[in-house]
Amino acid sequence: MKNVSSFLAGLLFAIGLGVGGMTLPSKVIGFLDFFGNWDPSLAFVMGGAVVVYFLAYRVVRGNAPVLDSAFSLPTKTLIDHRLLGGAATFGVGWGLAGYCPGPALTSLGAGSLDAAAFTVAMFAGMLLVEAERRVRIRVARPVRV
Amino acid sequence: MIDIVILPLAGGILIGLAAGAFLLVNGRIAGISGIVGGAFSSSAREASWRYAFVGGLLAGGFLLWLVMPSAFPQPTTSSNQSLGVLIVAGLLVGIGTRLGSGCTSGHGVCGIARFSPRSLSATLMFIATGALAVIAARFFGVSP
Numbered sequence: 001m002k003n004v005s006s007f008l009a010g011l012l013f014a015i016g017l018g019v020g021g022m023t024l025p026s027k028v029i030g031f032l033d034f035f036g037n038w039d040p041s042l043a044f045v046m047g048g049a050v051v052v053y054f055l056a057y058r059v060v061r062g063n064a065p066v067l068d069s070a071f072s073l074p075t076k077t078l079i080d081h082r083l084l085g086g087a088a089t090f091g092v093g094w095g096l097a098g099y100c101p102g103p104a105l106t107s108l109g110a111g112s113l114d115a116a117a118f119t120v121a122m123f124a125g126m127l128l129v130e131a132e133r134r135v136r137i138r139v140a141r142p143v144r145v
Numbered sequence: 146m147i148d149i150v151i152l153p154l155a156g157g158i159l160i161g162l163a164a165g166a167f168l169l170v171n172g173r174i175a176g177i178s179g180i181v182g183g184a185f186s187s188s189a190r191e192a193s194w195r196y197a198f199v200g201g202l203l204a205g206g207f208l209l210w211l212v213m214p215s216a217f218p219q220p221t222t223s224s225n226q227s228l229g230v231l232i233v234a235g236l237l238v239g240i241g242t243r244l245g246s247g248c249t250s251g252h253g254v255c256g257i258a259r260f261s262p263r264s265l266s267a268t269l270m271f272i273a274t275g276a277l278a279v280i281a282a283r284f285f286g287v288s289p
Binding site for chain 2: 002003004005006007009010012013014017019020021023024025026029032033034035036039040043044045046047048049050051053054055056057064065067068070073074076077079082083084085087089090091092093094095096097099100101104105106107108110111112113117118119120121122123124125127128129130
């Protein structure tokens with residue numbers, strides 16, 4: 001059941017991205033082009049999504065989720081170098097190609113070769129961070145005598 | 146007006162509904178980089194729903210291609226951007242979203258709507274460096 005609801009949420013999410021124009025890299029780059037021919041579309045997409053999600057979050061949060069015993073929500077509160085450095089790195093890639101993870105996967109479903117190349121590289125980047133995390137955990141673990 | 150206000154707002158509302166329904170039913174944040182990246186993580190005992198979500202994104206893309214092909218650069222299957230730029234950009238997005246614990250959906254939509262200071266900081270940061278990248282790409286002549 002969890003897989004069915006996940007699939008449907010992903011499906012609706014992708015349709016929202018496409019309807020909103022976010023699967024057109026030119027529109028995303030147009031939004032980031034504040035000193036050129038600025039395209040405000042992304043602000044309306046984000047604004048619409050934030051308002052709806054804000055309301056949903058208020059309504060939903062009191063109870064438990066339908067298919068689980070508790071919510072799995074982010075607990076970190078620290079604004080550190082990892083967060084800001086990661087976001088800065090992500091932004092550069094986003095501005096270069098006009099793709100972020102959701103639109104890239106949606107475009108891949110539409111058969112886009114550009115999105116395929118981007119997605120393969122994105123997976124490689126994610127695996128690199130995962131590898132770094134495993135090394136860090138291994139180094140931090142005390143040696144048993 | 147339709148392309149830069151009405152359709153973006155409609156798309157945003159659909160994204161908000163999808164993310165809200167995912168919270169209501171699965172109890173999780175609809176952050177794409179976290180969902181995908183978690184599938185690569187060592188602690189992925191519960192990975193099947195992650196693949197299902199990605200499958201939904203892919204199926205949604207296919208459906209859009211059938212009924213609304215204008216949602217994608219035309220023609221969809223030809224390459225519109227330099228392969229080198231796409232690969233560098235993809236690597237940066239993969240590394241950055243995992244280090245920074247989120248992307249446009251997790252931080253920019255879900256996090257901001259939850260008034261998370263972390264997500265607001267991350268969002269301002271990636272919009273700022275994204276804007277700088279657009280300027281730099283134009284300056285060095287690599288813009289698509």
